[in-house]
Amino acid sequence: MTVNIAKMKRLSSAVPLLLITEAMMKITEIRTYLMQAATSVPQPKAGQIGHKVWDPGTSRNWLFVKVLTDEGTYGVGECSGWPRVVERAVKDLENLLVGQDPTHIDLLWSKMQTAIMGHGVLGTVGGGALSGIEMALWDIKGKITGQPVWSLLGGRFRDSIPLYTHASTTERADELVALGYKGLKVGISKAGDVETLYRIREHLGMDIDLMVDAHGPPWLTVSDAIAIGRELEACNLLFYEDPVAPDRIDAFRQVREATTTPLAAGERVSTVWGMLPYIEGDLVDVIQPDTGRAGGITQMKKMAAMAEAHYITVAPHSGSLGPVGEFAALHVMATIPNALMLERVEHDWEGRHRVITASPVFQDGRLLVPNTPGLGVDIVEDEIAKHPSVLNIVIQPTVENYEPGTAGEAPYFQQRRGRNRAWNRTVRSPSDDS
Numbered sequence: 001m002t003v004n005i006a007k008m009k010r011l012s013s014a015v016p017l018l019l020i021t022e023a024m025m026k027i028t029e030i031r032t033y034l035m036q037a038a039t040s041v042p043q044p045k046a047g048q049i050g051h052k053v054w055d056p057g058t059s060r061n062w063l064f065v066k067v068l069t070d071e072g073t074y075g076v077g078e079c080s081g082w083p084r085v086v087e088r089a090v091k092d093l094e095n096l097l098v099g100q101d102p103t104h105i106d107l108l109w110s111k112m113q114t115a116i117m118g119h120g121v122l123g124t125v126g127g128g129a130l131s132g133i134e135m136a137l138w139d140i141k142g143k144i145t146g147q148p149v150w151s152l153l154g155g156r157f158r159d160s161i162p163l164y165t166h167a168s169t170t171e172r173a174d175e176l177v178a179l180g181y182k183g184l185k186v187g188i189s190k191a192g193d194v195e196t197l198y199r200i201r202e203h204l205g206m207d208i209d210l211m212v213d214a215h216g217p218p219w220l221t222v223s224d225a226i227a228i229g230r231e232l233e234a235c236n237l238l239f240y241e242d243p244v245a246p247d248r249i250d251a252f253r254q255v256r257e258a259t260t261t262p263l264a265a266g267e268r269v270s271t272v273w274g275m276l277p278y279i280e281g282d283l284v285d286v287i288q289p290d291t292g293r294a295g296g297i298t299q300m301k302k303m304a305a306m307a308e309a310h311y312i313t314v315a316p317h318s319g320s321l322g323p324v325g326e327f328a329a330l331h332v333m334a335t336i337p338n339a340l341m342l343e344r345v346e347h348d349w350e351g352r353h354r355v356i357t358a359s360p361v362f363q364d365g366r367l368l369v370p371n372t373p374g375l376g377v378d379i380v381e382d383e384i385a386k387h388p389s390v391l392n393i394v395i396q397p398t399v400e401n402y403e404p405g406t407a408g409e410a411p412y413f414q415q416r417r418g419r420n421r422a423w424n425r426t427v428r429s430p431s432d433d434s
Contacts, residue, residue, distance in 0.1 A: 077135030080292030081124030127270025134296030142374035180365035229259030267317035
């Protein structure tokens, strides 16, 4: 077909710019869907402190958003970072976005970022609002172009994403390896956890990647984090996550210089500016942005590009995230060269698959990257409505993570006592020789 350039110019000049602008798709509404990720939630009692076995549904909320347009096309997204609070931020931002063209994603993100900056540095609450809305805008753009989001992001390196999940016993590790998982993460927070990790390593051998997560509360002191890092070196870990609290970036430098165990962090920060110190300072080997609060899909792509320049890999956090955010993470991970693994909670709350129209396909420890237009997922509003939000904070701390008798004090960080018993596998007590 021959294109008549002169004719096209005459036609375009005959159409007023105002009419072209008015013909564009426009955002008409943003709806929010807040839910408790649980079948039932115990009602908290004032001042209640007691034993709590981690249940992913006890205090976890999921916040989904739907951005509607005047042409009937809509997009879905998910926000994390204290969802009950983020919901109000999303509704406030709706005032800014109604009437805007949803395809100008970067422009709208910049407008939102500028609109909220007067409230201060908002961290994951602001990042959560930006993430869910921007995610939905990408979903819209994919639907109207007939392309999966990964195609709009530059195409994919891979058609499936490797996963890791969580284990605390050798029995659980066997179950997960049988499902096809090639990576397992073990929590390190109390006496005996290092020993548990070694038992799992010795049981599985060296063919399975192991990671540890040391996040608080209570957070480790720098000296304890270093002691554990050194003790873990013989396990040849893929990474040592959150050895110290994110408030003290300089502490990461101290741990990094004192151990050869690779470090990982980043789930508690938002936007490229939040992740910048970890990358620019070469403080970690792995960054872990949370897809629901990192600031958006584009922000995660930018984080990955920054990390690539420093030979740092990407393993997005997903421990508290719902299913829509997981779809978004698959699209991002498909398009970056430095993708490592994606976190997943295997045997999550049993209602997880019911709040979306289709779950991602699991195959031999990997999730297949969707090929349908947009994100490739939608929410089931009726099912979400069955689980209204009740609680979105931790009322009962995990008592055994604290030094005996101190859980009621709720310390943010805590030096562990009895360190030979807690961390060191090589020092023998006098009774061992008797």
